[in-house]
Structure formats: structure tokens, C-alpha cells
Amino acid sequence: MTTAPILSAEVARRVLDAALAEAAELRVAVTVAVVDGGGNLQTLARMDGATFWSTTVATHKAVTAAGLGVPTAAFGKVAAQDPILLATMAAQPGFALLPGGIPIFVEGAIAGAIGVAGGTKGEDEPVAEAGVAAAQG
Numbered sequence: 001m002t003t004a005p006i007l008s009a010e011v012a013r014r015v016l017d018a019a020l021a022e023a024a025e026l027r028v029a030v031t032v033a034v035v036d037g038g039g040n041l042q043t044l045a046r047m048d049g050a051t052f053w054s055t056t057v058a059t060h061k062a063v064t065a066a067g068l069g070v071p072t073a074a075f076g077k078v079a080a081q082d083p084i085l086l087a088t089m090a091a092q093p094g095f096a097l098l099p100g101g102i103p104i105f106v107e108g109a110i111a112g113a114i115g116v117a118g119g120t121k122g123e124d125e126p127v128a129e130a131g132v133a134a135a136q137g
Helices: 009-026 054-068 072-080 083-090 124-136
Strands: 031-036 041-046 101-106 109-117
Touching: 009 031, 009 041, 009 109, 009 124, 031 054, 031 124, 041 054, 054 072, 054 101, 054 109, 072 083, 072 101, 101 124, 109 124
Parallel strands: none
Antiparallel strands: 031 041, 031 109, 101 109
């Protein structure tokens, strides 16, 4: 029997903290959500000034990245080339095609994902990348 890797609460918090630090450095108010491999929320923080809707969007980005195993930005580019795929996926509840969702791998398998929402000039993706980098270190 194989077991799936676990994204521990400690690592999830490290991911969250690194992403929040990057957002502060970029001077952008975002929400950061971290989910486990099954898309269950492990931790979430909404920075002062982040809009209320960003909590839902960040969570959807994280769940989408965990479910697909690829960044939401990459999948969005693929889906944009296929109108049927784009329409099908965009109609799914809780699915996000916007940049800012990135899976987190442990021992080569998906252990969770991060979702970031609230940036207005492309900041969500680098903030999420900072969080993923913290999971590896």
C-alpha cells in the first residue's frame, strides 16, 4: 500500500508566512490559502486591505492547483486554446483558471497547493511561488 505525502501544518504555515512576506515586499494586499492534497483548507490569511472576495478566489486557485497538479496559470493557457475545455472547466464550481495557484510537491507527489488572490498587476503568481519555495526549504 502506498501512502500520499502529507503537507504538515508546520510546512503549511511556513508556506503561508513566506507568501505573506513576499506580498508585503511587493506592497500588495492579498489573501493566501494553503490546502492539502485533497483540496482541504489548511491555513488562510487575508492581509489588511485585501478584498473580501479574495478569500474565495485564493481558495479556489489552491484547490484547482491541487486537483490538477499544475499551476493554474499553465492550465489556463492550455484551456484558452480549446474553447470546449475552457467552457467546461470554467463552469465547474470552485474552479479557477487565473494565475496564482501552484501545487506543492513532497517526494514527487502532490501534497497540497497554494492559492493567492488580490494582486492587480500580476503579483499573485510570484507571491505563490515564494510560498512554494518555502515548502521545499
